[in-house]
Amino acid sequence: MESMTEEATARDRMPTIRDIAERAGVATSTVSRALSNPQRVNVRTREKIEKIAAQLNYVPSTQARGLSSGRTGAIAVLVPDVTNPFYFDIIRGTQDQLKAAGYTQLLVDTEEATDIELETLRKMRRTSDGIILAASRLTDAQLADAASRHPMVTINRATADAPTVLLDTPGAMVQALEHLASLGHTKVTYVGGPTSSWSTHRRWKAIEEAAARRGIEATRIGPYAPKTSSGAAAADAALRTGSTAFIAFNDLIAIGMLARLRERGVRVPEDVSIVGCDDIFGADFCNPPLTTIASPIEQAGRTAVSMLLAQLDPTRGGTPRKLAVMPTHLEIRESTGPAPASAKAP
Amino acid sequence: MESMTEEATARDRMPTIRDIAERAGVATSTVSRALSNPQRVNVRTREKIEKIAAQLNYVPSTQARGLSSGRTGAIAVLVPDVTNPFYFDIIRGTQDQLKAAGYTQLLVDTEEATDIELETLRKMRRTSDGIILAASRLTDAQLADAASRHPMVTINRATADAPTVLLDTPGAMVQALEHLASLGHTKVTYVGGPTSSWSTHRRWKAIEEAAARRGIEATRIGPYAPKTSSGAAAADAALRTGSTAFIAFNDLIAIGMLARLRERGVRVPEDVSIVGCDDIFGADFCNPPLTTIASPIEQAGRTAVSMLLAQLDPTRGGTPRKLAVMPTHLEIRESTGPAPASAKAP
DNA sequence: AATGCTCTGGCAAGCGATTGCCAAATGTTG
DNA sequence: CAACATTTGGCAATCGCTTGCCAGAGCATT
Numbered sequence: 001m002e003s004m005t006e007e008a009t010a011r012d013r014m015p016t017i018r019d020i021a022e023r024a025g026v027a028t029s030t031v032s033r034a035l036s037n038p039q040r041v042n043v044r045t046r047e048k049i050e051k052i053a054a055q056l057n058y059v060p061s062t063q064a065r066g067l068s069s070g071r072t073g074a075i076a077v078l079v080p081d082v083t084n085p086f087y088f089d090i091i092r093g094t095q096d097q098l099k100a101a102g103y104t105q106l107l108v109d110t111e112e113a114t115d116i117e118l119e120t121l122r123k124m125r126r127t128s129d130g131i132i133l134a135a136s137r138l139t140d141a142q143l144a145d146a147a148s149r150h151p152m153v154t155i156n157r158a159t160a161d162a163p164t165v166l167l168d169t170p171g172a173m174v175q176a177l178e179h180l181a182s183l184g185h186t187k188v189t190y191v192g193g194p195t196s197s198w199s200t201h202r203r204w205k206a207i208e209e210a211a212a213r214r215g216i217e218a219t220r221i222g223p224y225a226p227k228t229s230s231g232a233a234a235a236d237a238a239l240r241t242g243s244t245a246f247i248a249f250n251d252l253i254a255i256g257m258l259a260r261l262r263e264r265g266v267r268v269p270e271d272v273s274i275v276g277c278d279d280i281f282g283a284d285f286c287n288p289p290l291t292t293i294a295s296p297i298e299q300a301g302r303t304a305v306s307m308l309l310a311q312l313d314p315t316r317g318g319t320p321r322k323l324a325v326m327p328t329h330l331e332i333r334e335s336t337g338p339a340p341a342s343a344k345a346p
Numbered sequence: 347m348e349s350m351t352e353e354a355t356a357r358d359r360m361p362t363i364r365d366i367a368e369r370a371g372v373a374t375s376t377v378s379r380a381l382s383n384p385q386r387v388n389v390r391t392r393e394k395i396e397k398i399a400a401q402l403n404y405v406p407s408t409q410a411r412g413l414s415s416g417r418t419g420a421i422a423v424l425v426p427d428v429t430n431p432f433y434f435d436i437i438r439g440t441q442d443q444l445k446a447a448g449y450t451q452l453l454v455d456t457e458e459a460t461d462i463e464l465e466t467l468r469k470m471r472r473t474s475d476g477i478i479l480a481a482s483r484l485t486d487a488q489l490a491d492a493a494s495r496h497p498m499v500t501i502n503r504a505t506a507d508a509p510t511v512l513l514d515t516p517g518a519m520v521q522a523l524e525h526l527a528s529l530g531h532t533k534v535t536y537v538g539g540p541t542s543s544w545s546t547h548r549r550w551k552a553i554e555e556a557a558a559r560r561g562i563e564a565t566r567i568g569p570y571a572p573k574t575s576s577g578a579a580a581a582d583a584a585l586r587t588g589s590t591a592f593i594a595f596n597d598l599i600a601i602g603m604l605a606r607l608r609e610r611g612v613r614v615p616e617d618v619s620i621v622g623c624d625d626i627f628g629a630d631f632c633n634p635p636l637t638t639i640a641s642p643i644e645q646a647g648r649t650a651v652s653m654l655l656a657q658l659d660p661t662r663g664g665t666p667r668k669l670a671v672m673p674t675h676l677e678i679r680e681s682t683g684p685a686p687a688s689a690k691a692p
Numbered sequence: 693a694a695t696g697c698t699c700t701g702g703c704a705a706g707c708g709a710t711t712g713c714c715a716a717a718t719g720t721t722g
Numbered sequence: 723c724a725a726c727a728t729t730t731g732g733c734a735a736t737c738g739c740t741t742g743c744c745a746g747a748g749c750a751t752t
Contacts, residue, residue: 014472016738027702032740042700051564059472063412064738067707072409074452082438085431085627092428095455104473106420107453109441126360126405184591228631239478281431286572287633362708373732388730410708533734637710 006007015056023052036257060318064106073092075308076106076128078120080135084226085251086297090134090155093301101309103129112137112194121146130308132301133157137196153308155200155300158323158329163307165300165324169199169277172328176247176275177210177218179291179330184339185216185245185273191257192222192232193249202250203277207247219243224253229255235264244272244339249326251292258286258335269337289336290337295328354533359487361402369398373636381406408450418452419623421654422474424466426481426582427456430572432596432643436480436501439647447655449475458483458540464492471496476654479503483542499654501646503544504669505634509653511646511670515545518639518674521622522593523556523564525637525676530593531562531563537603538568538581539595546595549623553593565589570599577602581610587605590618590685597622597629597638603630615683625677634680 006074017035021028026045034042034049041049066072077094079087091107098105108129110117114137124131130151136143140159144153145160155165180188190207193200204220211218220238224230226249235257238246248254254276261268268274268288276283279294303324367374372391378388379501380395387395388495402495412418425433439451444451452474456463460483470477476497482489483633492498493508503654506665526534535555539546567583572575572595583601584592594600601621614620614634622629622634625640649670656666678679 018738020701029703032738033701036740040700045700057468059468061738062473063409064707065740066409067407067709070707070740074747075727082441083434084752085434088429088431088434091453092455095428095453099455102383105453107437107441107451109438109445122403122405127408259631281429282628285605285632286626287631292671303507317534328727346449364708375711375733376731377707378733382710385731388714391730407708410737411710413708413739414710416710416737 008096010279013025014061014098015071017058017060019056020049020058021193024049036065041309048118051111071181072127072129073102073105074106074128075130075132075305076108076120076124077132078108078117078124078134078136079108080110080112081226082107082109084252085202085253085282086278087134089297090301093298093303094305095301097302097305098300101305102311105199110137112196114138114142114196118142118146121150122345125150128208130312132304132308133196135199136333137194151311153304153309153311155304161312163320163322163324165304165307165326167295167297167300167326168328169293169295170202172295172330173203173206173247174210175275175330176291176293177207177214177216179336180245180247180273180275181214181216181338183245183273185243186339187217187219187241188247188257189238189251190218190220191224191238191243191246192220193224193226193253193342195223197226197249203249219242222249226250226252228252228256228259231258232260232263233239233269235260239264239266239272245275245336246272247275251278251280252291254290254335255282255286258288258290261271262287263335266289268335271340271341275330275336283331289337291333292331293328294331300326360407360692362437363404365402366395366398366404369589370395371403375491380505381575400459404618416451418473418475418523419448419456420452420474421476421478421651422452422454422466422470423478424456424463424470424480424482426456426462427572428455428481431597431628432624434478434627434652435643436647437528439644439649441647442477442644442649443651447651449655456483458542459482460488460542464488467492467496474502476571476658478650478654479508479566481543481545483540495656497654499650499657501650509657509666509668509670511650511672513641513646513672514674515639515641516548517675518641519549519552519593519623521641521676522637523553523562526591526593526619526621527560527562529591529619529683531589532685533563533565533587534590534591535589536564536566536568537570537584537586537592537594537599539570539572539599541569543572543595563589570595572596572598574598574602574605576604578609579606581612582607584594585610585612585618591621591682593621594617594623597626597636599626600636600638600681601603601628604634605635608633614681619685621676621682629677630679637679637682638677639674640677642672646670646672647677658674 017028017031021031027342034046094176095105108120132153134155143159144161152162158164190204224234254274276290276292279292283290283292365379367377372630380392405410440601441451454466478499480501482503490504498508500508504510536550565587570580600620622636625638629636629638
């Protein structure tokens with residue numbers, strides 16, 4: 001029985017460019033062009049091909065396409081911790097913009113580990129067209145190496161070797177300090193994040209400088225892991241400093257501190273004030289609502305994608321920017337208040 | 347100048363299996379086997395090849411591998427909304443398990459839209475080896491069709507056509523109802539989620555039945571989008587029902603209601619009680635902390651991956667399960683309390 | 693009528709692996 | 723030592739699509 005029709009043959013196999021070519025009576029190359037380079041082919045031929053493709057429910061193979069064209073159509077997004085709401089906003093931003101540009105997003109959690117980050121970078125060199133690296137834990141040298149091998153954009157981690165999107169949190173830290181100063185606080189403690197975090201140093205430096213300029217006594221404690229569970233230890237240590245106001249590396253830690261302070265009977269903001277950072281989901285409805293540093297995080301993700309895409313296809317975009325700084329502002333809620341009178345004379 | 351050495355040639359190009367073969371003096375097929383089918387080749391040859399591969403910093407091309415082997419090494423995870431913390435946990439679970447199994451995760455946000463979901467499904471048929479579909483908005487027929495074409499596991503959306511991971515929220519809804527009943531509540535309102543959500547109907551049905559059995563008057567309002575911003579409208583409508591206790595479709599809505607109620611001067615739990623669902627990030631530190639239905643969400647993600655992988659490679663796993671029901675429990679916090687006395691005699 | 697373009701479409705060579713089949717080498721056994 | 727098994731490695735065909743190059747057709751220009 002050699003009478004199998006094309007219909008029968010194609011039943012279980014996915015249709016390929018060849019099936020279309022046969023039915024249309026053209027060469028596969030023509031089909032390829034009609035589908036991915038429309039103006040290269042006659043309108044009538046194209047329409048015919050498109051019709052057949054639709055009929056067959058044809059879906060091009062990314063694999064094959066990638067193999068021959070060298071492009072994969074995928075962008076890898078590396079974040080240190082997918083559970084951290086901060087990164088979720090970034091992911092949402094990248095997802096959004098990537099989808100719009102027809103790219104697939106490969107999401108990888110590097111678990112705040114340098115080696116996983118490096119290994120992922122290595123693999124992705126082959127698997128993706130470009131990489132978005134959020135809050136990288138890598139050293140400058142490692143970063144430079146990675147950037148030299150693959151199109152890359154970093155978020156919240158400046159480097160001369162790749163375009164970067166920065167949230168101007170240091171700027172807002174200064175605002176936060178001024179806010180606290182105007183409320184009468186004279187001793188402020190910065191609750192630091194992971195040592196490997198570039199941001200935490202940047203923030204502390206900003207605070208240190210601004211404090212010196214204003215005659216405020218600034219101290220630093222830490223490092224603490226950026227999780228609510230670190231908040232307990234952080235709160236205890238912070239209290240021991242004698243400061244009346246704390247600025248936390250991020251909202252996660254701040255929220256954890258809030259819980260611990262309540263547990264210990266320390267009132268916020270009557271006894272101490274707390275400022276968080278990032279304005280993540282939850283910062284507005286915790287108890288008390290957290291004064292924090294807000295920024296367009298999702299926008300940062302989108303911008304990173306745009307910058308990466310511009311790098312991939314220099315013809316399309318205009319001047320590829322090397323640096324984008326997102327504005328931030330202090331979102332004052334209820335976790336900050338006047339310095340307690342007693343604190344003035346210890 | 348034809349004297350370019352191999353070194354020079356290979357400088358900017360990624361090393362391929364062929365480069366290794368040449369250096370090792372063997373055929374590419376041998377290299378391929380040594381790398382992905384070690385026992386098929388002599389130990390000494392293998393070691394030699396591995397060494398050279400390491401030297402060259404060789405990374406196999408997923409594309410090429412996929413083309414010839416038919417497998418892509420990627421699993422697509424479709425969620426209705428990446429911003430919803432509930433899905434964070436699922437994503438974290440899948441990410442974790444997929445990485446462990448050597449798969450890449452393709453994350454797609456279907457934006458609660460049926461057509462995006464369908465379109466993504468179509469594309470992913472070629473791009474991924476399998477699909478994990480969380481809280482699908484599809485009809486049974488659409489789901490059956492999709493499942494027939496591609497290995498698939500659903501989460502929180504039962505179907506006879508694909509293995510499913512279910513969180514036993516309906517069971518816990520009954521617990522919640524009993525909890526409320528024992529606190530003296532006799533009128534309870536269910537604040538429903540999106541009409542297209544399979545879960546919301548399932549939950550309401552469970553409540554309705556349990557309420558009837560216990561002589562509690564249960565009403566339903568909705569639908570509401572699963573966002574905190576829906577909470578305001580939901581709270582207003584809920585209040586109008588005259589019920590003293592509300593069970594929300596999820597924590598997002600519940601948290602939004604909390605805010606609105608405070609705004610309106612309605613005390614929780616003194617005046618009304620609220621129960622959420624999912625125990626998402628934030629449910630424990632909102633004000634007041636939310637009584638909610640907790641479940642091992644991350645675990646659900648992991649289980650889904652296991653079930654999918656078992657389906658892909660039937661030899662490895664044991665009996666591929668068709669259904670996994672994750673246990674849930676009522677997490678009692680401070681948003682539920684005794685029914686107000688006045689409510690007894692309206 | 694000759695010349696030169698622009699359009700279209702086909703040919704065929706890859707892209708980088710995998711894998712069925714075969715042959716040489718090596719080992720085992722009676 | 724012959725006969726047979728088992729390893730081990732090579733050949734070459736694929737996988738599905740892209741793309742450089744070429745040729746014929748259709749037109750406009752001299």
